Amino acid sequence: MENFIYAGSVEKLKENKVKVVKGGQHGVAVLFHEGDVYAIDNRCPHLGFPLHQGSLCDGILTCHWHHARFDVKSGGTLDSWADDMTTYPVEIKQGEIWVSPIPHHKQTISKLRERLKNGLEQNLSLVIAKGVVGLIEAGESAKNITRIGVEFGTKHRQRGWRSGLTILTAMTNILPKLDKNGQILALYQGLVHVARESANMGTRFLLGPLPLNETSSKPSLEKFAQWYRHSVEVRDTQGAERVILTAIESGATNEQLADMMMTAVTDHFYMNVGHTLDFHNKAFEVLEHIGAEHRAYVLTSIIPELSNASRSEEQHSWQSPVNLVEQLHTTFKELTPTLESKSTTVAQVDEQALVNHILGDQPGETLKALLTALKEGMSPVKLAQIVTLAAGERLARFHVQNELGDWITVLHTFTHAHAVHESLKRSTTPELIRAVFHTAMSIYLDRFLNTPAARRPKPDSTVSSVPQAEELLQMLDRQQQTDQAGKWVITYLAQGGDKQDLFNTLGHALVREDAEFHTFQMYEAAVTEHDHWQKEEESFAEYAQETMILALTRYLAAHSPTSREIPHTARIAMRLHRGEKLFEDEN
Incomplete structure (x- = not known):
């Protein structure tokens, strides 16, 4: 034996x-x-x-x-x-x-995948946590774990894409910023929100594409786009779904599908306070992680929300006392001619002055400044990046005398700006460029939340070495540390602190909380925008990077701490996997 x-x-x-x-x-x-x-x-x-x-x-x-x-x-x-x-x-x-020391049934990646699916189906947080921990420790790729969550979330919620899938996509995007424990917590957070949001929400069945006749020519992509645009206009989500499925069946590329869908979204202003465009962007982002074979379920999952999404051109605040709707329509008449006649050489645009224009209280002048920047050769992607920076300034300078809920208002504008920026990197149609102008007007409407504006903190002159990242986590164990956290992070940067360590720490400050949906959005958008600016060498780019970090840190501090119930379950799963004792004998 x-x-x-x-x-x-x-x-x-x-x-x-x-x-x-x-x-x-x-x-x-x-x-x-x-x-x-x-x-x-x-x-x-x-x-x-x-x-x-x-x-x-x-x-x-x-x-x-x-x-x-x-x-x-x-x-x-x-x-x-x-x-x-x-x-x-x-x-x-x-x-x-x-x-025998060899068990009857060994744990395998295949079994762990099935267990994770079971956890999602039954909405069991601990089972989901065990699945994520087991899969990561077994060497499973994060993208495969995300794929399981997306397959489940896009099929088992009749109302389609919502915050859970957005969180999961955002957390998948920022995994390189986190250590292994942070990655486990980030994926777990996304999957738990998908499961909770899908619980008892019914299975979603695809309608199927139109029955194309093999003996006759297929409708053109332009025709599909026309049909889709009209369906969204009249809130016909079933018609919109069939058109998208037919376009996929006909071989449309992701870029063509994005152009079709984004055009319909940007026909209206700042839909659903920016969430609609953000969800569209996230759907295309997650396809880059999990593969184009999932397009049918992923892309149609963002259509149900269109049936009742708010349209800001119908809102009183966009029409009075200043009629932003009229000014935008006038601007859009000039947009295509401006793009067609823009300079082939990029002029030296004063980026700080442009940011100041966007943050000002003269919306007409802002719209003219944006058009002028395009005419002088600035790319739409760069323009969207600068508008996103201005939206980030609203967060970096948000005064704590405002109500806590007002953070969400400026957050909506910032994440919409970020989604527009990312979307324009795929395609720069005139229709999508309109969304840059939508964002600028939302920034204008948010101006009173910077009245007065919080002062940009200066480094603590009494600190002569790099502060330890653990200090920030301890600070965020207490409420009302918004300004203190801002000063801490500016001091950290001034002392030459490592940004990778900082982003990992800020990531843990996020995933250790029972964070609200918008906080996940904030982290991903700020870190991504920071990295875009980091590729540039001008002093203004350094200022922009600092703005993103300051905005993120202050937002996290304003929304910490919470009861931390969700991550506590994940840590139980980690301890169980390591073989630690949760139950202790009295002896």
Whole structure:
């Protein structure tokens, strides 16, 4: 019986009913029940209670901590929130018990994937956490984990794409900024929000493409775009879905689909306070992670929201006391001629002056300045980047005398600006460029939230070395540390602190909280915009990078701390995977 574990005699086990022997990570419980001998891992797979202290009746072993029930023969659980027990082969030789150290069923990546899917379907946070931890530790790629969440979320919510899938996409985007524990928490946060948002929301069935006739020519892409645009205009989401599916079936590229869908979205101003365009952008971003074969479900999932999305040109604030709608329509009449006649050589545009224009209180002058920048050769992508910086300034200079809820107003503008910037990197149609101007007008409407503007902090002159990142996390354990956190991060940067360490710390400040949807958006947008500016060498680019970091830090501080229930579950899963004890004996 080489390598087998000796567990004593059958007669002794009959008398004592259970014996724990060395084996595995946690010991092996050997049980005598109804004339047979069984060997199981002594750690409850749910939360680690010693199973030898459980009760065995009618072939069912019950853990006394949370009453999880297991079939002692197969190890299978009767409770969906628990995992199956690990069981070991037993051999009896001449009345002596020997246990194989190799379990009946080994954990595999395939099984972990299925368990993660089960956690999503049952909306079980601990099961989701165990799935993510197990998969990451087994070497599974983050993109494959994201794919599982996206496949589930786009199929099991009748109302389609919402904040959960946006969080999951944003967290997938920023994984390179985080250490392994941070990556686990980020993916887990996204998946938990997908599961919660999909719970009891019904399965979404695709309508299918139009039945194209093989003997006649297919409608042109221009025709599809025309149909789609009209469907969105009249809020016909079913018609819009069939057009998109037909375009996919006809071989449309992602860029062509994006142009078609973004045109319809930007026909209206700042739809659903920016969320509509942001969700569209995130849908195309996640396809870059998980593959174009998922386009049908992913792209149609963002259509249901269009049925009741608000359109800002219908809002009083966009029409009075200043009629921004009229000014925008006038500007858009000049947009295409401006693009057609723009300079082939880029003029030296004063970027700081342009930001100041956008932050000013003369919307007509702002619109003219944006048109002039385009005419002088500035690319639409660069213009969108500068507008996003101006939106970031609103957050960096947000005064704490405003109500806490007002943060969301300026956050909406910033994340919309970021989504426009990212979308224009795919394609720069005149229709999509309109969204840059929409953002600028939203920045104008937010001006009173910078009245007065918070002062930009200066480095602490009493600090002569790089502050430790842990200091920031400790600061964010307390409420109302917005301005203090801003000063800390400016001091950190002035002392030459490592930005990668800082972004990892800020990432942990996010994923350790029961963060609200917009906070996830804030982190991803600010870090991404920072990295775009980091590719440039001018002093203005350094100022822009600092603005993004300051805006992010102040926003996180304003929304910390929370009860931290969600990440606590993930940390339990991490400890269980490492074999740590959650249940402690009194001795």
